Amino acid sequence: MNATNNKAADQSFASEGGSPEATSKTSPIIRVQDLTVRYGEDTILQDVSFEVFPGEIMAVLGRSGCGKSTLFKAMIGLIESTDGTVFIDGIMVHAMSDEENDKMLRKVGVLFQSGALFTSMTVAENVAFPLRQFTRLPEKNIGQLVKIKLSQVGLAGREHYLPAELSGGMQKRAALARAMVLDPKILFFDEPSAGLDPVTSAELDETILNITQALGTTIIIITHELESIFHVASTVIMLDAEERGIIARGTPDELKRNCSDIRVQQFFRRSFHE
Ligand SMILES: Nc1ncnc2c1ncn2[C@@H]1O[C@H](COP(=O)(O)OP(=O)(O)O)[C@@H](O)[C@H]1O
Ligand SMILES: [Mg+2]
Numbered sequence: 001m002n003a004t005n006n007k008a009a010d011q012s013f014a015s016e017g018g019s020p021e022a023t024s025k026t027s028p029i030i031r032v033q034d035l036t037v038r039y040g041e042d043t044i045l046q047d048v049s050f051e052v053f054p055g056e057i058m059a060v061l062g063r064s065g066c067g068k069s070t071l072f073k074a075m076i077g078l079i080e081s082t083d084g085t086v087f088i089d090g091i092m093v094h095a096m097s098d099e100e101n102d103k104m105l106r107k108v109g110v111l112f113q114s115g116a117l118f119t120s121m122t123v124a125e126n127v128a129f130p131l132r133q134f135t136r137l138p139e140k141n142i143g144q145l146v147k148i149k150l151s152q153v154g155l156a157g158r159e160h161y162l163p164a165e166l167s168g169g170m171q172k173r174a175a176l177a178r179a180m181v182l183d184p185k186i187l188f189f190d191e192p193s194a195g196l197d198p199v200t201s202a203e204l205d206e207t208i209l210n211i212t213q214a215l216g217t218t219i220i221i222i223t224h225e226l227e228s229i230f231h232v233a234s235t236v237i238m239l240d241a242e243e244r245g246i247i248a249r250g251t252p253d254e255l256k257r258n259c260s261d262i263r264v265q266q267f268f269r270r271s272f273h274e
Contacts, residue, residue, distance in 0.1 A: 026053050026054060027053075028051035028052055028053050028054075028087075029052060029053060029054045029088070029089050029185065029186060029218050030051065030052040030075070030086070030087065030088055030089075030186065030218070030220070031051050031085075031086070031087040032048060032049055032050050032051070032075065032084070032085075032086050033049050033084055033085045033086070033087075034047045034048070034049055034083070034084035034085070035047070035048045035049070035071075035074060035075075035082060035083070035084035035085070035086060036048075036082060036083040036084055037067070037070055037071070037074045037079055037081070037082050038081045038082075039070075039081070043244055044067040044070050044244065045067045045070060045071060045074070045239075045244055045245055046244040046245055047084065047245065048071065048084075048239075048245045048246060049084075049246075050237055050246065050249065052186075052218055052220060052235075053218070054185075054216070054218055055216045055217075055218055056218055056219075056234050056235060057212065057218075057219045057221065057232050057233050057234050057235075058219070058220045058221070058233065058234070058235045058236070058237065059220075059221050059222075059223055059228070059229045059232075059233035059235070059236045059237075059252070060220060060221065060222045060223075060236075060237055060238075060239065061222075061223070061224070061229070061236060061237070061238040061239070061267060062238050062239035062240060062241075063240075063241065065241055066239045066240055066241040067239055067241065067244070068190070068222045068239055069113055069190055069222065071239070072110070072188050072190055072220070072222065074086070075088070075093065075188075076088070076093065076104070076105075076108060076110065076188065077093045077094065077096060077101065077104070082094055088104055088107065088108065088186065089104075089107050089185060089186070091103060091104045091107075102134065105134065106134050106182050106184070107184055107185045107186060108184050108185070108186045108187070108188060109178075109179030109180050109181075109182065109184035109186070109187045109188070110179055110187075110188045110190075111172075111175050111176060111179045111187070111188065111189045111190060111192055112190050113190035113191050113194065113222075116171060116172065116174075116175035117163040117171060117174055117175055117178070118163075119162070119163050119164065120162075121162075121163075122159065122160050122161060122162055123150065123155065123158050123159055123160070123161050123162075123163065123166070123174045123177075124143075124146050124150070124159035124160065126163070126174060126175075126178050127146045127149055127150060127174065127177045127178045127181050128142050128143075128145075128146050128181075129178065130178065130181050130182050131145060131146075131181055131182070134182060135182075145181060146159065146177075146181070147159070149177040149178075149180060149181050150174070150177050152177065152180075152211060153173040153174070153176050153177045153207055153211075154173060154207065155170060155173050155174060155177065158170065158174070167200075168195055168196055168200070169196050169197075169200035169201075169203065169204060172192055172193070172196065172204055173204065173207065176192070176204075176207065176208070176211075180211065180217075183215070184217065185217065185218060186217065186218045186219070186220070187212070187217050187218070187219045187220075188219075188220050188221075189208070189219065189220070189221040189222065189223075190222045191222050191223060191224070192204055192208065192221065192223070193205065193223065193225055193228065194224075201225060201228070202227065205225075205227075205228045205231055205232055208221075208232065209231065209232050219232075221233070226268070229252045230252050230253075233251075233252055234251065235249065235250070235251060236248075236249065236250060236251065236252050236255050237249045238255070238263075238264055238267065240263060247261055247263060247264065248261055248263075248264045255268065256268045
């Protein structure tokens, strides 16, 4: 057996289109193959391929407008005009029946970039929402679960607050509790710490890391926060608008130290003052 603990180490800095040979015996929980996504005439992503392994934390980097949020939406089936295939825990996303769609949505939790919470619902109602949508749990159990999830993210006692009554950091935590309430195998975070001050943002990273380490959740996180990347990510992919896809992949350290691509170097240099 030639198994390795570090899947990322198997992957070279593949340039556009290069799908890394998986030498690991573990099968990926997410497989994106030759994914192409368009908005009308505009091709945003072209033939993007990558894999994510169970328990891995993958960071998606890239400048504003390069298609990071688009990639997320396409991966969970929210964008119709796509070519290629995406497998999420064995379900082929773009060929799903309604039943499979529900099944897939129960496996993934998503924290979107904006509009994270329903503003007219209390924190508890927000967190209870996926439970009411996807399970037939009695109200009593829903209440218990909501309480547990809120205490996991440090919001015990805030059940009856409206989102507007919470700070930005607390709103993100409530959205995190909602994304996690079905105990998803996979979590998608679209810039979770955007708009938060550095301390609050670091606390959120800490919460994310603690929870997922305990549960072994697989995570894909879009972030500009270099600190977060080094703190939490095991693998990184960087997208580029002109290339319409991945320009670099590896561990955060590999990209920072060894990647010769000027766009990657610029990204890391701008964010670090060494
Ligand atoms: N619904 C949409 N319709 C048309 N173009 C869109 C839509 N959403 C995003 N775009 C465009 O697609 C590109 C990628 O956007 P996005 O995925 O939001 O980038 P990122 O999340 O990396 O900042 C941008 O040029 C953006 O203007
Ligand atoms: Mg975005």
